[in-house]
Amino acid sequence: MSKGRKTVGVIGAGIIGTAVANCLQRDGHDVFLLDPNEPGRCASFGNAGVFGTSSVVPMSMPSTIYHVPEWLIDPLGPLAVRWSYLPFIAGWLIRYLAAGRRDRVENQARALKDMLGRAVDNLAPLVEAAAASGVFHRKGSLFVYRLREAYEKDRAAWDLRARNGVRWRELDSGALREFEPALSSNAAYGLLVETNGHTSNPHALVSRLADHFAKSGGAIHRAAATGFVTASGRLRAIRTTVGELTADVAVIAAGAYSQPLAAELGDRLPLETERGYHIMIKYPEVSLKVPVSDQQGKFVATSMETGLRLAGTVELAGLKAPPNWQRSRILLRQARTLFPQLRESYPEERLSLWMGHRPSFPDSLPIIDRSKYSPDVFYAFGHGHVGMASSGMTGLVIADLVAGREPRIDLKPFRAKRFA
Numbered sequence: 291m292s293k294g295r296k297t298v299g300v301i302g303a304g305i306i307g308t309a310v311a312n313c314l315q316r317d318g319h320d321v322f323l324l325d326p327n328e329p330g331r332c333a334s335f336g337n338a339g340v341f342g343t344s345s346v347v348p349m350s351m352p353s354t355i356y357h358v359p360e361w362l363i364d365p366l367g368p369l370a371v372r373w374s375y376l377p378f379i380a381g382w383l384i385r386y387l388a389a390g391r392r393d394r395v396e397n398q399a400r401a402l403k404d405m406l407g408r409a410v411d412n413l414a415p416l417v418e419a420a421a422a423s424g425v426f427h428r429k430g431s432l433f434v435y436r437l438r439e440a441y442e443k444d445r446a447a448w449d450l451r452a453r454n455g456v457r458w459r460e461l462d463s464g465a466l467r468e469f470e471p472a473l474s475s476n477a478a479y480g481l482l483v484e485t486n487g488h489t490s491n492p493h494a495l496v497s498r499l500a501d502h503f504a505k506s507g508g509a510i511h512r513a514a515a516t517g518f519v520t521a522s523g524r525l526r527a528i529r530t531t532v533g534e535l536t537a538d539v540a541v542i543a544a545g546a547y548s549q550p551l552a553a554e555l556g557d558r559l560p561l562e563t564e565r566g567y568h569i570m571i572k573y574p575e576v577s578l579k580v581p582v583s584d585q586q587g588k589f590v591a592t593s594m595e596t597g598l599r600l601a602g603t604v605e606l607a608g609l610k611a612p613p614n615w616q617r618s619r620i621l622l623r624q625a626r627t628l629f630p631q632l633r634e635s636y637p638e639e640r641l642s643l644w645m646g647h648r649p650s651f652p653d654s655l656p657i658i659d660r661s662k663y664s665p666d667v668f669y670a671f672g673h674g675h676v677g678m679a680s681s682g683m684t685g686l687v688i689a690d691l692v693a694g695r696e697p698r699i700d701l702k703p704f705r706a707k708r709f710a
């Protein structure tokens with residue numbers, strides 16, 4: 291495609307930036323990646339690794355508003371707000387609760403279906419080209435309830451999934467333990483979504499995508515983008531900590547750190563960080579066939595190359611506050627009730643704790659759009675809880691937009707102006 295060949299700078303080398311860079315490179319563009327850190331060190335490092343074709347349920351649902359008081363009181367509950375941060379996040383929280391209106395939830399779920407329905411298939415060609423198939427698995431994922439009644443209470447979410455084409459296999463407690471013998475007899479009911487996939491090493495996956503991109507001629511600069519050089523609205527260069535880098539097109543994919551770059555272009559967007567935690571156990575007593583999502587404890591257990599990872603929880607406390615490691619440790623306490631072979635405590639050398647910043651908009655959808663100011667700067671950030679799963683489709687649609695092709699999914703729900 292030499293006629294439409296462009297020089298494209300992709301800002302951020304997480305899962306989104308590396309997927310976008312690979313897709314643009316496949317289209318024949320000259321692409322460079324910019325990141326002050328090694329690829330895949332931020333949110334894309336420590337997540338649960340699930341490619342959820344079934345993750346069409348937005349975070350804010352009609353019932354969410356009733357849980358807010360208990361969240362505010364319990365600092366170790368599945369969603370916590372630090373009191374000192376409340377004044378900064380109040381506006382976002384109001385939008386978040388408003389996004390839980392029934393009609394909005396239906397629209398968000400439809401958009402998520404477009405984004406995630408082919409999550410595993412979209413990523414597979416990039417994974418194969420990057421020789422990363424060893425950490426990419428297409429075996430499904432399991433959702434577990436300790437009580438059948440808890441599943442019944444969660445019925446609205448499963449009905450929403452069904453309306454959006456998600457299919458599953460139901461497992462009673464016997465079938466559940468036959469499928470996953472590590473589960474305790476507390477687990478009463480399970481749903482296996484066979485179209486889901488996972489990675490057993492999110493960091494290795496991103497690193498290999500970045501390595502493949504570099505081996506195929508892409509440049510990776512260890513630098514932060516600080517702004518844009520434009521003339522009459524057209525992009526001339528990206529300003530960085532190592533000087534100006536000439537580019538025809540820029541893609542902002544800097545996850546939770548994207549807001550100041552969009553603000554430079556006049557777009558004030560309600561991007562927040564939903565901080566999440568993990569605890570990892572080395573040489574664990576439990577090895578799981580597929581990721582197990584505890585629907586009541588609100589965490590995901592995934593067997594990774596480096597141990598058993600228990601990941602989840604949401605904490606609203608901004609980008610700067612120090613981590614509250616109690617939130618990691620509580621995940622072990624919860625996991626023990628589902629996997630009784632796990633110990634009550636471990637020597638510190640067998641544990642590792644992590645906190646990462648999910649980049650989140652209040653309506654659980656990313657922004658995939660052109661900036662208002664320049665047609666040459668694209669936004670690809672705000673993927674919240676589903677960045678790993680959304681990466682393939684995000685790469686494909688950004689490549690469509692840069693090439694001037696009709697995007698393969700309807701991008702209206704992902705536009706920036708929904709927050710105008």
Ligand SMILES: Cc1cc2nc3c(=O)[nH]c(=O)nc-3n(C[C@H](O)[C@H](O)[C@H](O)COP(=O)(O)OP(=O)(O)OC[C@H]3O[C@@H](n4cnc5c(N)ncnc54)[C@H](O)[C@@H]3O)c2cc1C
Pocket residue numbers: 301302303304305306307324325326327328329330331332333334335336337338339340341342513514515516543544545546547548565566567568590601602603645646647648649671672673674675676677678679680
């Ligand atoms: C506990 C937890 C569990 C999760 N589980 C899952 C899951 O199972 N499945 C799923 O799909 N998603 C999951 N997620 C969400 C997922 O991890 C994120 O949505 C995804 O990693 C976001 O990717 P990203 O590339 O946008 O951001 P990041 O991975 O944060 O990457 C952004 C990059 O931009 C760089 N950057 C920042 N500022 C600049 C700048 N000025 N210039 C250049 N570069 C810059 C950063 O250094 C970073 O490398 C989970 C998240 C958490 C916290």
